[in-house]
Amino acid sequence: MHASSAAAPAVHYLNNEKTIRSWLTTVDHKRIGMMYLVAVSLAFLAGGILALLVRTELAAPGETIMGPDAYNQTFTLHAVLMVFAFIIPAIPAVMGNFVLPIQLGAKDVAFPRLNLASFYIYLIGAVIALTAVVVGRVDGGWTFYAPYSTSVGNGILFITMGVFVMGFSSILTGLNFIVTVHKMRAPGLTWTRLPLFVWSIYATSIVQVLATPVIGITMLLLFLEKLLGIGIFDPALGGDPVLFQHFFWFYSHPAVYIMILPAFGVISDLMGTFSRNRVQGYKFVALSSVAIAFLGFLVWGHHMFVSGQSAVSSIVFSLITYLIGIPTGVKVINWVLTMYRGSVWLQTPMLYALMFLITFSIGGFTGIMLGVLAIDVHLHDTYFVVAHFHYVMMGGNVIAALGGLHYWWPKMTGKMYNETAGRIAAALVFIGFNLTFFPQFIMGSRGMPRRYYDYLPEFEIYHQLSTMGSYILGIGLFMILGYLLVSLFKGRVAPANPWGALTLEWTHTTTPPDPHNFHHTPVVTRGPYDYHLAPELFADGHSGDGANVSPESVHRSPSEA
Amino acid sequence: MAQPAAGQPAHLKHYFVSSDQQFDAAKMGMWLFLITEILLFSGMFVAYTVYRVWHPxxxxxxxxxxxxKLGGINTLVLLGSSFTVAYGIQRIQRGDRKGLIINLLLTLLCAAIFMGIKYVEYSGKFEAGIFPGxxxxxxxxxxxxxMAxxxxxxxxxxxxxxxxxMTGIHGFHVLVGMGVFTWLVIRSFKGDFSPEYYTPIELTGLYxxxxxxxxxxxFPLLYLI
Amino acid sequence: MLVTVFGSLIFLTILTVVSSRLDLGAFNVPLAMLIATTKAALVVGFFMALKYDNRVNSLVFAVGALFVIVFLSFTLLDTAFRGDLPNTTKGTIMEMDAAEAALQARQDAGPGAAVAPVPPPATH
Incomplete structure (x- = not known):
């Protein structure tokens, strides 16, 4: 609000109450978002260390640092932590919580206490899931396929309960966001003026609400299968293990879109802001999120082409899988067009957005390849699949999450990080990531199966490249952790709108935001990326509603300013 | 958090503009929660259908x-409890607090009968060695x-x-509902509800x-066909 | 009006019990489901007052119902056509075990029975 003043306001959400208790019992969506950030980062750290252990074991053929049993448990725990405790809550629960209500011009989400409850439910679920490590071996991968999962160890009882409980957290967050988007928008904020981040979180929330209950019942049935032997999934009791796969993937395929849709939203916002341009094809980009959310429910069987499911269902699932490429392509093309017509400002968040375009496109295209029935039979359960979903999950979600984190970090903490360090780390992440996962496409297509702790000598070079890449990636990620932590203490004070963005969290709040977000409820009179109205908006450095829209000078000024 | 400004009803949270907005939001939230419940049960219905198609x-x-007969009585009892909830809401909308309390108590009674009959059914099955799986x-x-x-x-x-x-999860939901209704009866006695504010009853009713x-x-899937 | 709806629900409950006592062949199941759906529609429309409610809530409910249908129909697309390629067997391990036990029993019964054809696994 207060143009060009780079001093933090006297009272903001971080300092209005200072006790630990005020944090643990807060109902402020911003504080809950920050608590999620800490929790989710810890899960990412733990899962990342496990990944490095997996890669180290694979650095040479044979036993390197652990035996096959330990290896199986390590990659399973890596997957469970990353999928359920990190990627699914990462963008919605952290940035969604922090940014979404402000972008809507609301004082809070619709149900603040429910929001806090979902945080604690998440924590409880994560703790229950981790108990499994102590109790007994869980080594069948994150998919818990029956009957193997019910035949070994009691750890499965805890891990299914943990996933069940974390699912509730996900449901409640999604429910909260849907109602917030429907009922809490500021005056003038019509559906076509919503930032694309809001659209994508909205689509994500729909998937969360519709799909997550099914993993709930699936985990419950698996739990009962192990505990009582109810014989629904266990073939030795007359059950059908393929039915388990249907149940599991009815959730877990849409869950892939819970992971990637928020990333699309972050990238859309970054593309608009750092290209100084209206996001091209706004309505198509917005509705393609909803289309992906819907189509995402109709393709789960493409995980099961070799499971023995009926051929007719394989064919239908394969066909619908191709359709997903259409809305996804719409997005990618519109992002590229946004840059083409804009003036691109290569700050760290934008570097991540560009990285995302490359890595996600590779992940997406290989996904369509895997959707082809005949090719999938060849590539199923090879490293090609591992590389594909890491390109989508890590190259899509994590890269976008890093971009979003760098973008909103000044708003969240009130501090600027070191831009040079940010760029170096971004380069390390990009190089490390591709070096880790690209060789896996090659060895996968040559027959290296996934989940093996040993391999033939002909795959050694690829595994070694991959392991080297993972170390570079690890260094890059630790560097990010380092300079972000340093910025908390030594960073320069961030202005209200360092990027010259046009969404409400930048134009109408202080940095860090007020405990109630806004001093007055904002009235929205334009779209979220209306840079094309620049002559009017930028005439005196202020928009018509008093918001400062030109980037404030902390960095070198962008060439076009 | 901030107290409601002067002239605003006590139940209105500060982050809502009006009571209507708050009520609409709560109701939509409840409907979303209900479809998660539907999808939770859908897994069991799918399992039922798959096995029924295989082994009719x-x-x-x-x-x-x-x-x-027991299932049929339970169906009527639950329908009756649904009616009393709907009727109780109509009562409080017209300012009849006593009518609300009576209907809520009747609902609780019906739920208790339902669970009693379920207990009889379950224990009979356990005695005959009918256990799952x-x-x-x-x-x-x-x-x-x-049974041989x-x-x-x-x-x-x-x-x-x-x-x-299926009946276990359903019975669990009945128990949860009974707990919430007990809480609502206590709040009704305290006079928390009025024609202007009865959101918790409306939402619990939906559930x-x-x-x-x-x-x-x-009932038809398990008992009749 | 609530009383009328309640009365209709009781009537439909009795109807579904009576109709299930009659042997209608293939129509028993669809009829029972039709009656149950009608009852559910009455409860949703009047007791839950969706008929008079904000349209968004109807949309929410419809989407929920739609995805239950998606879940059911796409799963049936597999399970109802399982084994339409000859490279998989429809029998479960339990059924195959039962078939094997039957074979073993026949072999134990006498030498002549050993050459009897193997019974195929039970089909669904």
Whole structure:
């Protein structure tokens, strides 16, 4: 609000109450978002260390640092932590919580206490899931396929309960966001003026609400299968293990879109802001999120082409899988067009957005390849699949999450990080990531199966490249952790709108935001990326509603300013 | 958090503009929660359908083992409790607090009858060795059926697994509903509700009707056909 | 009006019990489901007052119902056509075990029975 003043306001959400208790019992969506950030980062750290252990074991053929049993448990725990405790809550629960209500011009989400409850439910679920490590071996991968999962160890009882409980957290967050988007928008904020981040979180929330209950019942049935032997999934009791796969993937395929849709939203916002341009094809980009959310429910069987499911269902699932490429392509093309017509400002968040375009496109295209029935039979359960979903999950979600984190970090903490360090780390992440996962496409297509702790000598070079890449990636990620932590203490004070963005969290709040977000409820009179109205908006450095829209000078000024 | 400004009703949270907005948001939230419940149960309905399509004759034989009279009474009892909830809401909308309390108590009574009948059904089955899945070991006589004839029917245990899981989860929902209704009765006695503010009753009512709807489908699927 | 709806629900409950006592062949199941759906519609429309409610809530409910249908129909697309390629067997391990036990029993019964054809696994 207060143009060009780079001093933090006297009272903001971080300092209005200072006790630990005020944090643990807060109902402020911003504080809950920050608590999620800490929790989710810890899960990412733990899962990342496990990944490095997996890669180290694979650095040479044979036993390197652990035996096959330990290896199986390590990659399973890596997957469970990353999928359920990190990627699914990462963008919605952290940035969604922090940014979404402000972008809507609301004082809070619709149900603040429910929001806090979902945080604690998440924590409880994560703790229950981790108990499994102590109790007994869980080594069948994150998919818990029956009957193997019910035949070994009691750890499965805890891990299914943990996933069940974390699912509730996900449901409640999604429910909260849907109602917030429907009922809490500021005056003038019509559906076509919503930032694309809001659209994508909205689509994500729909998937969360519709799909997550099914993993709930699936985990419950698996739990009962192990505990009582109810014989629904266990073939030795007359059950059908393929039915388990249907149940599991009815959730877990849409869950892939819970992971990637928020990333699309972050990238859309970054593309608009750092290209100084209206996001091209706004309505198509917005509705393609909803289309992906819907189509995402109709393709789960493409995980099961070799499971023995009926051929007719394989064919239908394969066909619908191709359709997903259409809305996804719409997005990618519109992002590229946004840059083409804009003036691109290569700050760290934008570097991540560009990285995302490359890595996600590779992940997406290989996904369509895997959707082809005949090719999938060849590539199923090879490293090609591992590389594909890491390109989508890590190259899509994590890269976008890093971009979003760098973008909103000044708003969240009130501090600027070191831009040079940010760029170096971004380069390390990009190089490390591709070096880790690209060789896996090659060895996968040559027959290296996934989940093996040993391999033939002909795959050694690829595994070694991959392991080297993972170390570079690890260094890059630790560097990010380092300079972000340093910025908390030594960073320069961030202005209200360092990027010259046009969404409400930048134009109408202080940095860090007020405990109630806004001093007055904002009235929205334009779209979220209306840079094309620049002559009017930028005439005196202020928009018509008093918001400062030109980037404030902390960095070198962008060439076009 | 901030107290409501002067002239605003006590129940209005500061982050809402009006009571209407707050009520609409709460109701939409509840509807979203209800569809998560529907999808939770849908897993069981899918399992039922899959196994029924595979083994229709087993499922027909199995449903003969369930007592349709008890199931039918339970259906009527639950329908009655749904009616009393809906009627209670109509009462409070017209400012009749006493009518609300009476209807809520009747609802609780119906729910208790339902659970009582369920208890009778469950204990009868356990005595006849009808347990879910791998523990299925029928013995003796059950409602005039010689259970020895049923011991070797393949996929009969699957039916009872589905039966116990479905009715078990449903019964759990009834218990949760009873807890919430007890809380609502206490609040009604305190005079918390008025024609202007009865959101918790409205939302619990929605939940209760959904529990009823689930049973409306469970009854014919398990007991009749 | 609530009383009328309640009365209709009781009537439909009795109807579904009576109709299930009659042998209608293939129509028993669809009829029972039709009656149950009608009852559910009455509860949703009047007891839950969706008929008079904000349209968004109807949309929410419809989407929920739609995805239950998606879940059911796409799963049936597999399970109802399982084994439509000859490279998979429809029998479960339990059924195959039962078939094997039957074979073993026949072999034990006498030498002549050993050459009897193997019974195929039970089909669904």
């Amino acid at each position: 004759e087993v499922f027909e034989a199995a449903s003969d083992l369930l007592d349709w 791998g523990n299925f070991a029928p013995v003796g006589d059950y409602h005039g059926h010689d 004839n049923y011991a070797d029917i393949l996929f009969l245990p699957q039916f009872f697994s589905i039966y116990f899981v 209760w009707h959904l529990v009823d709807i689930i049973w409306i489908f469970l």
